[in-house]
């Protein structure tokens with residue numbers, strides 16, 4: 001077929017897959033690839049997991065949609081499960097990450113409104129990525145995603161990621177107008193950037209002191225990606241609001257905004273809604289994904305294989321002139337290059353049968369399924385090393 005009828009928002013590789021199973025994908029010619037992208041942190045339990053397949057087909061044969069005008073049992077079950085795992089109190093379901101963040105931003109607005117704050121402001125981080133709707137674009141950073149969309153809602157203050165003093169400065173400048181902080185625990189799109197140790201904990205204390213909502217975008221880091229259910233659990237804190245999407249549906253679109261305490265009581269009947277959000281199909285799949293992660297011990301596996309992968313990459317690539325830094329947590333790993341390597345994703349796929357992602361031009365991002373095994377860790381290391389070295393040659 002031809003791509004001529006598609007809007008040109010992506011420049012896809014001339015590579016198309018027809019089948020997936022676990023960590024593997026097969027192209028139209030029947031060639032096998034190891035998938036170290038997982039649809040950008042989506043297929044966390046692997047492609048075509050048999051339990052996900054039967055959850056989808058059974059539910060499709062029973063009931064796909066009723067709208068939120070009626071109670072939806074699977075929605076209540078998934079909400080219950082998510083609140084148990086996270087320590088938050090209530091959930092609103094969406095269909096995507098950007099929508100879940102819009103829900104969080106609306107909660108921040110309502111929170112300000114109840115406090116009598118006119119023109120409430122949300123603090124966000126430099127190099128953040130929160131989605132492509134107008135509101136989440138406004139909360140995001142970087143000319144590549146914002147160029148040409150001027151006139152975005154301007155209710156955000158940007159501070160450097162990991163800089164506590166900058167938050168104090170923001171408070172001095174804007175005082176009571178600030179109502180919340182929204183951030184990714186690890187910045188994914190901007191190259192797997194980790195906050196300095198202790199930052200999240202200090203931010204939690206700061207938010208308590210100032211009565212700001214701490215809102216974490218765990219759309220990429222959540223659902224086991226970093227070796228815990230949610231990245232904030234590494235730091236022993238609980239946010240007031242958290243957003244999820246990507247890995248929750250393993251490929252079936254779903255998003256969720258969770259809230260705790262006062263933030264969980266802000267919406268009232270009519271103040272927010274969604275036609276598809278929380279439908280029986282997506283929520284049943286969400287429940288199935290969480291069960292699989294639990295029963296297969298995938299948090300522990302993500303932690304173990306992630307540590308192994310990070311150590312092996314260090315062992316092979318430290319000292320390589322092309323490589324500036326290797327960092328990550330669990331199975332979310334970035335390899336920052338000195339400069340972009342042309343066609344690197346194509347070279348890795350074509351010459352080494354390995355699917356990788358490159359973000360912000362020069363950071364290789366690895367986000368393999370959480371089911372990754374030891375042998376596959378070695379396959380990733382070999383493919384990445386060869387692709388990087390080959391390009392030098």
Ligand SMILES: *Cc1c(COP(=O)(O)O)cnc(C)c1O
Pocket residue numbers: 096097098099101129130131132184188189217218219220245246
């Ligand atoms: C992918 C992503 C989003 C946007 O999710 P969509 O489902 O594409 O709208 C938002 N925040 C983070 C951190 C993401 O990784």
